[in-house]
Amino acid sequence: MITVLNAFCAVAATVGLGYMLRALYHDRGDVALRYLCVVFGLSVVGFTLLIPAVWVRVDALFDAPNIAALLAGNCVTGLVFGQQIVLQYWIHPPAEARRRARRRIVLCALVLIAMALLFAQLDPSVQRPRDFSVYYGPSSYYFTYLLLYVFVYTSGEVLIARTAWRNAKETQDVHLRRGLRFLSIGSWLTLGYSAVRIINLFGPRLGFDLSHRDDVSVVFGNAGALLAMLGFTFPGWGPRLSLVIRWCVNLVNYHRLYHLWATMHRTVPEIALFPPRNRIRDLLKLTELEYRLYRRVIEIRDGQLFLLPYADSTAVDGAARSARRAGLGRDEIKAVTAAVAIRTAVERRSRGRPGDEGLVLHPSAHAAGPDLDCEVAELLHISGELRRVHLASTLGGGAPEQGPAEAPGREADAA
Structure with a gap:
């Protein structure tokens, strides 16, 4: 030895x-x-x-x-x-x-x-x-x-x-x-x-x-x-190692945001500047990651702004109240309400139903953050909550705009 x-x-x-x-x-x-x-x-x-x-x-x-x-x-x-x-x-x-x-x-x-x-x-x-x-x-x-x-x-x-x-x-x-x-x-x-x-x-x-x-x-x-x-x-x-780590982080985050971006893109196809032909091609793109991640963030934000008028204010308010009762933090509450707004807006738009014109979310739920890293972190949080909302509505069997459907799951998580 x-x-x-x-x-x-x-x-x-x-x-x-x-x-x-x-x-x-x-x-x-x-x-x-x-x-x-x-x-x-x-x-x-x-x-x-x-x-x-x-x-x-x-x-x-x-x-x-x-x-x-x-x-x-x-x-x-x-x-x-x-x-x-x-x-x-x-x-x-x-x-x-x-x-x-x-x-x-x-x-x-x-x-x-x-x-x-x-x-x-x-x-x-x-x-x-x-x-x-x-x-x-x-x-x-x-x-x-x-x-x-x-x-x-x-x-x-x-x-x-x-x-x-x-x-x-x-x-x-x-x-x-x-x-x-x-x-x-x-x-x-x-x-x-x-x-x-x-x-x-x-x-x-x-x-x-x-x-x-x-x-x-x-x-x-x-x-x-x-x-x-x-x-x-x-x-x-x-410094070279930092660049490699940065590239790897950008690659992971780019693909972690795919679910949220795809949800937006299916409903609002015009947000994509260069839409990928399929998921495999998107996975194989390894160049210009900083730019492509930036574009993905911008397109998601554009989709949020477009869908906001279609969101169900009752479901959003209910989700916010449930999150507060569960003892969630400020950032988590913002992510939950943004996810519910996206989910209900997608459902309503797909059914041709109008939204609530007076709905107001926290600015960080649909506006740009101070830098790209903060933007990515917020959107990843929203993406995770969107999956939870989708799972809760699926297991509950109810319409997603009912809002409190996801609350028991969130409260259980907090417990």
Whole structure:
């Protein structure tokens, strides 16, 4: 399982690196993007080295047992400092960010040198690609090496988590805000890795051993790393994702309004600018959804205005009273009365009967809302109520203009 997790993270980091390199190609002057490319590159190398088959081959290449452990640790240390530098360029002016970046680069170099010296003293001659930390844990040199590594890793992740979350509250860019929150959550999650490593460091000295749960640390570390990668890339592809989600929502809403639109169109065919030849063709139209949804809303509203004089005021008033008795909210009452007005108007017009000239509904029952989303939400509500009215009148066997026929069903729903 751990090998699969490391391989998956390596692939994810490779995809992220390709995405960052593409972005850097189009914006070569962005210093933060350069450091992000380094961060993702280190992630690719680090996770790849932790795959046992790669570990063994790297050791053979350098003729040094377990050198892959040192290289993987160096990659993780480097990317933690790299993530901090990226955040500095995101939240500070260029001059200030450069000053802070230089300080972190020097500190990172000193840490890497200290880790290399401690690892050299360890002389890990027995190759352990799967349980290196557990096997060499008792060594005093490895204890110092791992203590330094965990301290730098943990302090760096805490700093990243706090900085990202604090600045997520201040930014107005919704996609950057979400990316910073993903990064912050991922950084906090990696502290589970640190906790297990610290327990394994001090546990044997305190009389307990949890080394058999060392794989838990990898799960925390990998999960946190994946969220961090998501956070760093989200500001770039988040807007595209929003467009895809918007398209899907429009598609669903367009077809959810079909029943209400079809009810209008059967009675008032002239409302349709481009009437579909059949339902299947309508379902297969996947382009210009924003425009077609807008047209559907307009045509429904036109149908409401046309049918309003044919509505039965007695049924509408009765439905409103029943809805109020059932404890329904203001918006639900408007939807109920609009649905009853539509239903009774369609019935009366189909029978050639006149309506009530003095009928007055709430403006939102037949007039445009403040924007398309509000319009769609209102009409979907009306469509749902229209189905209820139709079902109640069908089950009750009475004419829909009797109004209270649907009230028991609504009151039952409220109960």
